[in-house]
Amino acid sequence: MQNEQLTAVFKALSHPTRMSILDLLKEGPRTTGDLDQSFPEVSRYAVMKHLNTLEDANLIVIRREGRSRLNYLNAVPLQQVYERWVSKYESSFAGSLTSIKQFVEGSNVDMTEQGLKHDSFQLEQEIEIQASPDKVFQALTTDIGQWWAYRLCGEGSKLTLSPQPGGYFIEEGLEGANALWGTVMYVKDNEEIRLNGLLGMTGAVNSAYSFKLEPKGDSTLLKLSHHAVGLLDPEWGRMHDEGWKELLGTFLKEYVENGKRPEMA
Structure with missing residues (x-):
């Protein structure tokens, strides 16, 4: 920041x-x-x-x-202010209990039908990144495996995103496990990508998320929209909100601006 x-x-x-x-x-x-x-x-x-x-x-x-x-x-x-000053003084063992990482790993989450109800959530976030739209677009597509730290298929898995309608955002594990994070529904180079994907949710859920890129001087304003509807756990909206903050506001931003790669989970 x-x-x-x-x-x-x-x-x-x-x-x-x-x-x-x-x-x-x-x-x-x-x-x-x-x-x-x-x-x-x-x-x-x-x-x-x-x-x-x-x-x-x-x-x-x-x-x-x-x-x-x-x-x-x-x-x-606010998350960036926290990371700049507050988090540096916390124990290295402390961590967020509401990130997508823990969500997809199943930690602290009951993934059974118990507690699910018909509901929806809509998340909107904006992150300013000190880079051109084409550089951010490349990070969101070609380089997504360099900063998307969360994994469903274990250590050493490979993430790829094919930026064309019908293309897959897919994770391929080393032992035959594979996971689909999303399917590309619309793409306009250096401007917008829309995907459908559950992002760790299970069951009768329809989930769509998009990234829009707008030039802002020497920077790019990345706009995230994520909408989900169906049988949802009441905590899923909050957990995804926290996870997106970490993925985009920390991992993507630091990768694009400084070339820093997070530890893969």
């Missing part, structure tokens, strides 16, 4: 109303009208200014549905 981004994050967190807005968005996306009604003592103009400050700091993501403007929490910048 660059110092300019860091300054914007701290500025956004310096006002109690903006912190309260983030607390509300932590529970789920809200329309601008809903947020306005949540602060009757604050004018609509002031609420809009607070939302603009949060958007400038990349702490919220805006998506429009019809005439409504939906505001989503984007916790990636």
Whole structure:
């Protein structure tokens, strides 16, 4: 995280109303009208200014549905602040209990039908990467095995993604085990990739995720959208949210910017 981004994050967190807005968005996306009604003592103009400050700091993501403007929490910048200062002082044995890594390994997750219910979740995240869109696109496709640290088929497995409609995002193990992480549904070089894939979920679930790349000066803004619907465990949305933060906000970003490869799990 660059110092300019860091300054914007701290500025956004310096006002109690903006912190309260983030607390509300932590529970789920809200329309601008809903947020306005949540602060009757604050004018609509002031609420809009607070939302603009949060958007400038990349702490919220805006998506429009019809005439409504939906505001989503984007916790990636907070995760980056945490990793820059807080995580360095934690025990090396400490780790997140809510990452995709542990999810696909089955740790702390009941993968039986018990507890599943008809539900859905939608995740929206944005990560700014100091690189051109073509370099980020290459990392998301040709080089995905270099930074995608999570594995379903054991140590030494190989990950590949074929960037064409019908292409597979597949993991091939050394002992005959193979896993399909996703199927490419749409691709536009250096701009967008859409896939369908369960990403560790099982059963009657439809899951789709996409990466959109937008140039931003000398950087690229990577926009993730992940939507799942079906028989879901109530924890799956939260766990995938945390996992994406780590995969994209840490592993992909550090690989593209610094050539750093994570330890493979």
